[in-house]
Amino acid sequence: MTAVVVTPIPVSAPAVEQVAALVLVTGGVMAHIIRGTQHLAAFRVLRVTQHQLDYDEGSDLLVDQSPQGLSSTNWSYFRTTSRARRLWVGFWAQGTYASGGDAPTIEARIIRVSDGTEIDPGVIWSRGLVGHADDTFPLMFLHTGWASVDAPGAQTGPRLFDLDEEQDELLAVEWTCTDARLVRVTLAEVFEATTTAAFAP
Amino acid sequence: MALDYSTPPDLPVASDVLPTQYIAEGAIDDIANCQNYALAHIGTGVVIQQEWPEDPIQYTGALSGVLTKWRVPVITGQHVVLRLHARLDHAVTAGDVRFYSATAADSVTIASIGDPTSLEGGLDLDIDDSGDGFEYITMKVSGTDGAGIVYQVVGEIIAVASPLAAAALGDGEPLGRGASLAPDRALDAGRGARMVRNIAQGNDQTRTMACWSTVRTADSGNIPTWPSYGLRAIGLSANRGVAAEYTAAFLCSGKAADADIYVDDPQRTLTVAAAAAEDWRTLTDTQARPDGALTSPDGSMVLRHIDVRDAATNSVPATTVVGLLAVTVTGP
Numbered sequence: 001m002t003a004v005v006v007t008p009i010p011v012s013a014p015a016v017e018q019v020a021a022l023v024l025v026t027g028g029v030m031a032h033i034i035r036g037t038q039h040l041a042a043f044r045v046l047r048v049t050q051h052q053l054d055y056d057e058g059s060d061l062l063v064d065q066s067p068q069g070l071s072s073t074n075w076s077y078f079r080t081t082s083r084a085r086r087l088w089v090g091f092w093a094q095g096t097y098a099s100g101g102d103a104p105t106i107e108a109r110i111i112r113v114s115d116g117t118e119i120d121p122g123v124i125w126s127r128g129l130v131g132h133a134d135d136t137f138p139l140m141f142l143h144t145g146w147a148s149v150d151a152p153g154a155q156t157g158p159r160l161f162d163l164d165e166e167q168d169e170l171l172a173v174e175w176t177c178t179d180a181r182l183v184r185v186t187l188a189e190v191f192e193a194t195t196t197a198a199f200a201p
Numbered sequence: 202m203a204l205d206y207s208t209p210p211d212l213p214v215a216s217d218v219l220p221t222q223y224i225a226e227g228a229i230d231d232i233a234n235c236q237n238y239a240l241a242h243i244g245t246g247v248v249i250q251q252e253w254p255e256d257p258i259q260y261t262g263a264l265s266g267v268l269t270k271w272r273v274p275v276i277t278g279q280h281v282v283l284r285l286h287a288r289l290d291h292a293v294t295a296g297d298v299r300f301y302s303a304t305a306a307d308s309v310t311i312a313s314i315g316d317p318t319s320l321e322g323g324l325d326l327d328i329d330d331s332g333d334g335f336e337y338i339t340m341k342v343s344g345t346d347g348a349g350i351v352y353q354v355v356g357e358i359i360a361v362a363s364p365l366a367a368a369a370l371g372d373g374e375p376l377g378r379g380a381s382l383a384p385d386r387a388l389d390a391g392r393g394a395r396m397v398r399n400i401a402q403g404n405d406q407t408r409t410m411a412c413w414s415t416v417r418t419a420d421s422g423n424i425p426t427w428p429s430y431g432l433r434a435i436g437l438s439a440n441r442g443v444a445a446e447y448t449a450a451f452l453c454s455g456k457a458a459d460a461d462i463y464v465d466d467p468q469r470t471l472t473v474a475a476a477a478a479e480d481w482r483t484l485t486d487t488q489a490r491p492d493g494a495l496t497s498p499d500g501s502m503v504l505r506h507i508d509v510r511d512a513a514t515n516s517v518p519a520t521t522v523v524g525l526l527a528v529t530v531t532g533p
Contacts, residue, residue, distance in 0.1 A: 029393065036400035037232055040239035077286070077320065077355045078247050113320055170286075170357075172320070 076173040077113065087171075108175035119171070233376035236399045240370040240406075241361040244276040248409035249338070249356030252288070258351040258416055260342040261292075264299070269414040271338040272450060272481065272529040273356065274407035275330040277371040281305070282359040283338065286322040289313035293347025298354075303337040305329035317352050325359070334407060335529075356412075373402030410447065411530040447485070447532035453525045454479035459512035460522035472512055473523050 080087065087110075110119045249271050258268060273283060287298050290313055297312040311322035328336035338356065342349045361367055364375040374395055449469075451462060455477030462471040462484075469484045511518040 033393065033396045033400065034232060037235045037239070037396070040236070040243065040400060040403040073318070074252065075288070075320070075353065076250060077357075079357055081242055081360065170320075170323075 074175050074177070076175070077170060078173075079170045080168060082168040107177075108173055111172050111174055113170040113172050232396065236373075236396065236403070237364040237375045237377070239403045240277075240373045240375060240399060241364045243403050244274065244406040244408045245280065245358045245360040247355060247357045248273050248283075249285075249354055249412050251355075251413055252353035257290075258342060259292075259344070259348040261344045261348045263345065264343045265341045266417065267339045268342060268416050269340045269354075270452060270527050271340075271356070271412050271414050272335050272452070272527060273328065273338060273358065273412060274334060274409060274531055275328055275336050276358065276406050277361075277369075277373075278330070279361045279367040279370055280358055281328055283326045283328045283336070284357045284359055285309060285311065285324055285326055286320045286355040286357075287311050287351060288317055288320055288353040290317040290350040290352065291315055291344060291347060292350065294345065296342070296344040296347070296349025298349065298351050299341045299343065300326055301339045301341070302326050302328050303339065304331040305336065313349065317350070320353075320355065328358075371402045371406065373399040407531050409529070409531050411528065413529070414452075414527040415525065417526065447530060448483050449485075450481050450483045450529045450531075451525060452479065452481050452527040453523050456522045456524060457520040458518060458522050460518060461510045461512045461515070462523060462525075463510050470510075475522070479524070479526070 111117060112119065260268070275281065283302070285300050289296060289298060289311065295313070297310050299308060299310045301308045305327040307327035309322075309324040309326050311324060314321060326338070328338075331337060340351075340354065342351055344350075361370065364370065365377055367375060376392070376395065376399070451471065453462070453473055455473045455475045458475045460473050460475075462473060463469075471482055471484050473482065510516060511522065
């Protein structure tokens with residue numbers, strides 16, 4: 001059993017003409033086909049975007065221009081496929097308008113929508129995003145790097161965790177945030193496979 | 202080949218393929234299963250993910266007019282189900298939210314149970330290609346004896362459950378239909394070409410990166426306008442594949458003067474003529490940033506802000522120049 005490592009970087013696809021000119025498909029073309037197939041099948045990014053855009057009732061404003069604390073609970077939903085083995089979760093946040101403000105802080109957990117139970121209960125995933133001040137207001141939002149999403153304050157970067165019975169199930173990232181205006185939650189479904197010797201002489 | 206995917210198939214290994222060797226049963230089966238799975242799933246999942254946490258939509262009355270509009274891709278002719286959920290509440294006795302698909306002419310109603318923390322619905326709405334690869338979803342709200350309140354809307358495109366039951370998925374064709382893929386025999390060019398086409402089809406299937414709608418004025422049905430003083434009105438954030446083409450589509454109308462909708466990072470401009478009718482207008486970008494660097498550390502693209510400029514002076518307009526209802530960002 002050999003572990004297969006699949007890169008998310010797109011690979012060059014072979015051209016149909018390479019195949020059509022041949023009577024039989026050669027090993028070289030087949031290798032391209034396999035790499036392209038691996039890329040398609042093995043790494044599925046669920047582009048979940050959380051738009052923190054406020055509609056101001058009774059006015060023409062599309063968004064509330066004032067800084068928002070975003071202290072309320074938010075839910076970002078996604079459905080895993082039947083082949084999901086691990087889930088990759090990362091947060092990206094933009095700070096509030098005011099220069100010199102605190103870096104955004106996020107706390108999150110994952111729950112199953114079907115029964116409300118938590119995956120990896122008790123784990124508070126993130127707080128204290130790494131941020132930097134940007135005084136170009138109002139031309140540009142302040143923004144930060146990735147959140148810590150493991151033990152409180154202990155790590156930076158997204159978190160990868162194992163799935164089991166959550167395959168093909170609607171899950172929710174339940175999160176709260178302070179000192180941010182826009183938060184994006186990105187989830188990637190990771191499929192790790194093994195294979196056997198596949199080709200006979 | 203599998204009809205469904207309750208267990209994961211193995212991935213084939215390219216390094217195991219050598220010239221002059223025949224392809225064994227296990228390998229060809231792995232390739233076919235993986236390709237069929239990819240064609241069935243790419244682009245599916247959650248495409249609408251929107252909430253109004255600080256100011257949820259509220260409407261009192263039997264049924265509002267169209268309040269929001271979303272543009273969702275019809276990935277292939279087999280991906281025709283959009284499953285809708287909502288977090289709702291009602292001020293007094295009852296409220297619901299209703300969704301409509303313009304081309305498929307279907308509708309579903311999700312009734313509120315009065316718990317704004319609970320995701321309700323999970324109802325399937327039929328969708329169909331309007332001719333441009335997209336379906337258009339609208340929403341209305343009802344609130345009898347008190348306001349119906351909508352906090353969040355979630356829509357997910359459902360994957361094809363049994364690829365082999367589908368004759369074709371776009372330009373791709375599930376492997377295993379018709380003649381079997383025999384083991385320990387040379388793979389002929391026709392089947393090899395099908396595999397290559399399937400890869401190309403998978404790469405082309407539309408994936409939604411952002412799908413957002415503001416809210417129309419319920420009583421008059423007016424589209425919200427972009428205020429002249431509105432600075433950098435929208436911050437959209439979307440993943441982007443390296444060097445992949447993406448398209449940002451704006452549902453907007455022209456107002457007092459010619460206007461440019463300016464997207465920062467990457468810098469693109471969409472001009473909307475004065476008094477132009479409400480319509481979808483698109484920006485397409487295929488370029489990476491000049492220095493090759495991407496905006497965020499995960500290799501994704503961020504639309505940091507979108508703002509409006511006077512097309513003649515390239516400055517902040519003195520009057521309201523654009524009405525904007527919805528934005529969708531899609532890519533391969």
